[in-house]
Amino acid sequence: MDGPVRQRSLWQHNLALVLGEVGRAEPTSRARIAQATGLTRATVSALVEVLVRGRLVDEVGPAPRGGAGRPATGLVLSPAGPAGLGLEINVDYLAAAVVDLTGAVRHLEVRQADQRGRAPDEVLADVAELAARARDAVDLPLAGARLAVPGLVDARGLVRLAPNLGWRDLDVLGPLTSAPHWPGLPTEIDNEANLAALGELSTTDRERSFLYVSGEVGIGAGIVLDGGLLRGTHGWSGEIGHVTIAADGPTCRCGARGCLEQYAGQEAILRTAGVPAGEPLPADLAVRRLVELAGAADPATVSALAAAGTALGIAAAGVVNLLDLDAVVLGGSFAPLAGWLCAAVERELATRVLTAAWSPVPVRACALGTRAAVVGAAGAVVREVQAAPASWVDG
Amino acid sequence: MDGPVRQRSLWQHNLALVLGEVGRAEPTSRARIAQATGLTRATVSALVEVLVRGRLVDEVGPAPRGGAGRPATGLVLSPAGPAGLGLEINVDYLAAAVVDLTGAVRHLEVRQADQRGRAPDEVLADVAELAARARDAVDLPLAGARLAVPGLVDARGLVRLAPNLGWRDLDVLGPLTSAPHWPGLPTEIDNEANLAALGELSTTDRERSFLYVSGEVGIGAGIVLDGGLLRGTHGWSGEIGHVTIAADGPTCRCGARGCLEQYAGQEAILRTAGVPAGEPLPADLAVRRLVELAGAADPATVSALAAAGTALGIAAAGVVNLLDLDAVVLGGSFAPLAGWLCAAVERELATRVLTAAWSPVPVRACALGTRAAVVGAAGAVVREVQAAPASWVDG
Numbered sequence: 001m002d003g004p005v006r007q008r009s010l011w012q013h014n015l016a017l018v019l020g021e022v023g024r025a026e027p028t029s030r031a032r033i034a035q036a037t038g039l040t041r042a043t044v045s046a047l048v049e050v051l052v053r054g055r056l057v058d059e060v061g062p063a064p065r066g067g068a069g070r071p072a073t074g075l076v077l078s079p080a081g082p083a084g085l086g087l088e089i090n091v092d093y094l095a096a097a098v099v100d101l102t103g104a105v106r107h108l109e110v111r112q113a114d115q116r117g118r119a120p121d122e123v124l125a126d127v128a129e130l131a132a133r134a135r136d137a138v139d140l141p142l143a144g145a146r147l148a149v150p151g152l153v154d155a156r157g158l159v160r161l162a163p164n165l166g167w168r169d170l171d172v173l174g175p176l177t178s179a180p181h182w183p184g185l186p187t188e189i190d191n192e193a194n195l196a197a198l199g200e201l202s203t204t205d206r207e208r209s210f211l212y213v214s215g216e217v218g219i220g221a222g223i224v225l226d227g228g229l230l231r232g233t234h235g236w237s238g239e240i241g242h243v244t245i246a247a248d249g250p251t252c253r254c255g256a257r258g259c260l261e262q263y264a265g266q267e268a269i270l271r272t273a274g275v276p277a278g279e280p281l282p283a284d285l286a287v288r289r290l291v292e293l294a295g296a297a298d299p300a301t302v303s304a305l306a307a308a309g310t311a312l313g314i315a316a317a318g319v320v321n322l323l324d325l326d327a328v329v330l331g332g333s334f335a336p337l338a339g340w341l342c343a344a345v346e347r348e349l350a351t352r353v354l355t356a357a358w359s360p361v362p363v364r365a366c367a368l369g370t371r372a373a374v375v376g377a378a379g380a381v382v383r384e385v386q387a388a389p390a391s392w393v394d395g
Numbered sequence: 396m397d398g399p400v401r402q403r404s405l406w407q408h409n410l411a412l413v414l415g416e417v418g419r420a421e422p423t424s425r426a427r428i429a430q431a432t433g434l435t436r437a438t439v440s441a442l443v444e445v446l447v448r449g450r451l452v453d454e455v456g457p458a459p460r461g462g463a464g465r466p467a468t469g470l471v472l473s474p475a476g477p478a479g480l481g482l483e484i485n486v487d488y489l490a491a492a493v494v495d496l497t498g499a500v501r502h503l504e505v506r507q508a509d510q511r512g513r514a515p516d517e518v519l520a521d522v523a524e525l526a527a528r529a530r531d532a533v534d535l536p537l538a539g540a541r542l543a544v545p546g547l548v549d550a551r552g553l554v555r556l557a558p559n560l561g562w563r564d565l566d567v568l569g570p571l572t573s574a575p576h577w578p579g580l581p582t583e584i585d586n587e588a589n590l591a592a593l594g595e596l597s598t599t600d601r602e603r604s605f606l607y608v609s610g611e612v613g614i615g616a617g618i619v620l621d622g623g624l625l626r627g628t629h630g631w632s633g634e635i636g637h638v639t640i641a642a643d644g645p646t647c648r649c650g651a652r653g654c655l656e657q658y659a660g661q662e663a664i665l666r667t668a669g670v671p672a673g674e675p676l677p678a679d680l681a682v683r684r685l686v687e688l689a690g691a692a693d694p695a696t697v698s699a700l701a702a703a704g705t706a707l708g709i710a711a712a713g714v715v716n717l718l719d720l721d722a723v724v725l726g727g728s729f730a731p732l733a734g735w736l737c738a739a740v741e742r743e744l745a746t747r748v749l750t751a752a753w754s755p756v757p758v759r760a761c762a763l764g765t766r767a768a769v770v771g772a773a774g775a776v777v778r779e780v781q782a783a784p785a786s787w788v789d790g
Contacts, residue, residue, distance in 0.1 A: 010405065152750065160753065209628050223717065225625065232719020233604050234754060239716040242749045244709050246641060256747045314639050318713055321634040322618065324627020352651045354637045355547065358555065359629060 012390040014039060018047045019077075019389045022057050023102075027074030048075060054393030055141075056081045056101060056385075077102045082143035082392050084381025085134055085185060087127055088192060088374040089149050091115055091164045091217050092284050094123070095371070096130040098138045099378035101385065103202060107137045108371065112284060115165060121175050123165075128179030135183045143385045143392065145185045146377040147176065148192040150216055152236050157189045160236075163253060164217040190380070192373040193238050194229055196331050196366070197222025198383070199376025201229075203367040210327040211319050212366065213240060213312060214373075215334035217266050223323065241265065243315045263311030266333060272304035287333040294340045305340035312341060313348025320353045320361050331366035332373075338365035407785040409434060413442045414472075414784045417452055422469030443470065449788030450536075451476045451496060451780075472497045477538035477787050479776025480529055480580060482522055483587060483769040484544050486510055486559045486612050487679050489518070490766070491525040493533045494773035496780065498597060502532045503766065507679065510560060516570050518560075523574035530578045538780045538787065540580045541772035542571065543587040545611055547631050552584045555631075558648060559612040585775070587768040588633050589624055591726050591761070592617025593778070594771025596624075598762040605722040606714050607761065608635060608707065609768075610729035612661050618718065636660065638710045658706030661728060667699035682728040689735045700735035707736060708743025715748045715756050726761035733760035 014037075021033045034044045051057040060074040081101035088095040092114050098107040109130060115123055127147070135142060149172065151162025157173035172189055176182060197212035201224050212222040219241035223230040230237050241261040242254050249258025262268055266286055275289060293301035316328045328345065330338045345363045350356050366372050385392055409432075416428045429439045446452040455469040476496035483490040487509050493502040504525060510518055522542070530537060544567065546557025552568035567584055571577060592607035596619050607617040614636035618625040625632050636656040637649050644653025657663055661681055670684060688696035711723045723740065725733045740758045745751050761767050780787055 160750070221717070225620075230620065230718065233721050234719055234750070236719040236750050236754075237717060239719075239749045242716050242747065243713040244747060245639075247705075247709055254749055259747075310642075314642055315713075318638040318710075319717060321637050322616070322632060322714060322717070323625065324629055324631040326628050352637065352639055352654075354634045354649055355555070355629070355631050359631075 012388070014043065015047050015050065015390050015393070016387055018044060019051055019056060019386055022051070022075050023077050023386060026076045027060055029072035029075060031072055033075075050393050051389065054081075054389070056389055056392060079104065079106075080140065082382075082385045083138065083140040084378040084385070085131060085142050085145040085183075086195070086374045086376070086378030086381070087131055087145060087147040088195075088377060089115060089123060089127060089147065089165070090192065090373075091150060094126055094130055095374040096127075096134040097371070097374045097378045098134050098140065098142070099375060099382050100138075100140060101382055103379065103382065105375055105378075106140065107134050108374070109133065109137075110371070110374075117166065120165075120167060120170055120172070124172065124176045125179045125181075128176060128182040131185075132181035132183050142183070142185055144381045145183075145187040146195065146380050147172070147187065147189045148195045148373040148377045149189055150192045150218065150220065152239075153189050153191050155235055157187075159189070190377070191220065191222070191235070191238065192216075193220035193222040193331075194231070195222070195374075195376040195380060196368070196372035197224050197329075197376065198229055198380050199368050199372040200224075200329055200331065200366050201227065202376070202379050202383075207326045209323070209325045210329055211240075211316060211323075211325055212329045212331050212372075213316065213334060214332035215264070215266065215330070215337070216332045219261050219265055220332075221319075223319075225323070240315055240319070243318065245311050245314055260311055260315045264308040264315075269304050269308050272307055273298070273301040274304075275301075284333075287336060291336050294337070302340060305337060306344045309341035309344025310348055313345040314352065316345060316363075317349050317352035320349060324355070325361065328361060328363045329366045330363065331368075332370060335365045335369050407783065409438065410442050410445065410785050410788070411782055413439060414446055414451060414781055417446070417470050418472050418781060421471045422455055424467035424470060426467055428470075445788050446784065449476075449784070451784055451787060474499065474501075475535065477777075477780045478533065478535040479773040479780070480526060480537050480540040480578075481590070481769045481771065481773030481776070482526055482540060482542040483590075483772060484510060484518060484522060484542065484560070485587065485768075486545060489521055489525055490769040491522075491529040492766070492769045492773045493529050493535065493537070494770060494777050495533075495535060496777060498774065498777065500770055500773075501535065502529050503769070504528060504532075505766070505769075512561065515562060515565055515567070519567065519571045520574045520576075523571060523577040526580075527576035527578050537578070537580055539776045540578075540582040541590065541775050542567070542582065542584045543590045543768040543772045544584055545587045545613065545615065547634075548584050548586050550630055552582075554584070585772070586615065586617070586630070586633065587611075588615035588617040588726075589626070590617070590769075590771040590775060591763070591767035592619050592724075592771070593624055593775050594763050594767040595619075595724055595726065595761050596622065597771070597774045597778075602721045604718070604720045605724055606635075606711060606718075606720055607724045607726050607767075608711065608729060609727035610659070610661065610725070610732070611727050614656050614660055615727075616714075618714075620718070635710055635714070638713065640706050640709055655706055655710045659703035659710075664699050664703050667702060668693075668696040669699075670696075682731060686731050689732070697735060700732060701739045704736035704739025705743055708740040709747065711740060711758075712744050712747035715744065719750070720756065723756060723758045724761045725758065726763075726767050727765060730760045730764050 058078040083100045086097040095110040152160040193214040221238040221240035242259045246258035250262045252259035453473040478495045481492040490505045547555040554565045588609040616633040616635035641653035645657045647654035
């Protein structure tokens with residue numbers, strides 16, 4: 001809080017506090033909220049009434065009783081409340097998702113198609129159409145939209161660099177919001193690994209600080225610290241794909257040498273596994289092929305994945321040494337390959353993290369699979385509603 | 396804010412807000428504070444009165460006038476207000492500092508002596524004596540003490556590992572606070588690089604996120620994100636000395652291979668520079684010797700420092716790729732050597748940071764020199780007073 005707390009912001013704060021209590025332990029009751037927050041019963045009742053009127057909270061049958069007295073009315077987050085629209089542009093698919101106020105995924109559409117080499121305006125027109133279809137598919141008020149892009153995004157919604165799409169210094173927000181089908185929602189753009197990390201965060205209460213490593217054609221990361229996303233000064237955090245594994249290693253497309261992408265990126269894995277080159281496979285087919293070969297215990301593939309896991313583990317150990325995290329989560333195309341990557345990642349963490357002896361760092365595949373980013377994008381909008389419900393009710 | 400905002404915490408918040416305004420732009424006036432905060436003149440006057448009565452704020456001659464009307468009374472932070480005591484145990488010295496509420500260093504004592512191999516109780520008895528001398532040297536109320544240790548410190552004040560002191564799983568708080576001369580202050584323990592980074596933060600308004608790399612016998616780091624210290628889940632962040640530079644490099648005393656310390660730690664630099672081994676030099680003399688040799692353009696020393704700078708730059712580039720920081724600051728023994736390290740660090744950052752082309756990352760020596768940790772420790776106590784002045788006044 002930077003500004004002064006006055007009556008209006010006090011009310012806004014307490015409204016969010018009550019909504020947060022409803023979300024934390026459903027179904028709950030006015031009495032329990034009063035107990036948990038220290039607010040008076042009368043204050044809680046007045047705030048709950050505002051949330052019920054605004055369709056953010058529903059009253060349901062009696063809540064489980066804590067003590068004596070008559071049963072209290074149960075309170076739950078409303079599945080009819082303001083929902084979030086998530087959108088994603090990736091190298092080989094476009095996607096849209098709607099997540100409602102309770103966190104449930106109410107709509108998900110994924111359109112597989114290689115996006116490389118397409119004109120950005122065409123891609124964005126398709127995204128706008130997916131957005132309109134999502135809006136029509138659910139009967140919910142949409143609070144806003146969030147678009148996931150595999151690249152560096154700055155605060156004004158400019159994509160500075162999305163190398164695998166061939167985008168550089170591209171205004172995405174303008175063409176998207178002026179596309180024919182665009183449903184006209186307040187919209188922000190963010191990096192896909194960041195949003196996937198937020199999606200992952202919503203699935204766990206236990207891990208508050210973790211590294212989410214997203215394998216796509218490139219490698220990105222979302223860093224969650226104490227339950228929040230680390231964005232960095234310009235919003236350019238998480239570029240783990242360009243952490244150095246060997247100072248004099250192979251030259252990376254970024255111009256530096258020995259970057260992690262040259263050891264654990266999709267092309268490096270395919271090359272080491274000896275998967276025939278020729279026409280490059282679309283990324284999703286390449287991953288499917290690797291899963292098949294590894295599942296059939298193909299020695300070259302298994303050893304290529306172990307080598308990639310070693311490189312990932314070296315980079316992740318550096319991150320854990322620096323940031324002291326609870327877990328390493330493998331996402332994107334690393335998720336279906338986690339069975340063949342995890343052992344090597346864990347070995348490097350055990351060897352290289354200074355504190356691993358007291359506090360070993362678990363490695364796991366992400367819970368949301370390859371849909372983490374689009375679901376995380378929709379959920380990020382919902383989190384904003386939950387953090388500031390006053391905008392969605394008549395105060 | 397996790398709890399409900401009620402009248403008492405509202406008052407506490409606004410009291411800190413007003414004190415913050417006084418610190419931000421001295422001398423200021425009640426009218427300017429009201430304008431900057433949006434609080435009413437009456438509220439500001441009441442809060443200022445509490446701060447003046449509590450000796451946190453002094454009234455001085457008329458403040459520079461902003462407009463018409465009679466001159467307002469100037470308000471400044473009081474140099475007689477609650478001060479912080481900083482203490483430091485390092486490999487080759489012990490230190491104590493007092494920083495007053497205005498941020499001025501009012502006392503500094505450094506006792507050069509090799510601490511390696513001494514019994515921890517003896518070291519802590521000496522620290523307690525330094526603390527008592529500091530208390531007697533200044534005529535100020537001390538709000539608390541903070542002790543900087545070159546190692547991993549956990550939340551309960553246990554030193555898990557301070558390899559260069561030979562300390563492991565050592566209770567430091569108990570023996571310190573029961574030592575004969577101990578002045579009896581609320582005390583916390585923290586990692587020296589963390590406190591040095593906080594000290595550095597207090598010297599700059601421009602850089603809000605930076606990596607502070609501290610060279611001593613080992614290499615530690617303090618990571619400042621958006622004006623606050625990143626501590627990590629257990630308080631073990633910043634172990635940059637064990638970030639991998641080459642997966643199959645020399646074995647480190649931590650058991651892993653190719654750690655940064657094996658390339659840029661003091662022993663590695665001395666060895667590469669060909670400084671005669673024999674009896675190992677105390678760390679401060681070793682640094683002085685390196686400065687002399689480099690200053691005389693000794694080719695082996697200059698090239699050893701360039702090699703160390705390259706390794707530091709590789710590690711720092713990884714950190715900036717991950718965290719998107721404003722600057723890299725070289726502290727501890729790297730500060731006097733910065734002239735011979737910076738060029739190599741900057742070169743690696745320029746090559747390896749993905750966004751360096753748009754936003755080059757400056758590298759510089761720390762402003763406080765080798766006293767950053769003890770001054771930062773004292774300043775950390777003062778920051779707590781400034782953040783929660785209500786504890787120091789009669790509400």
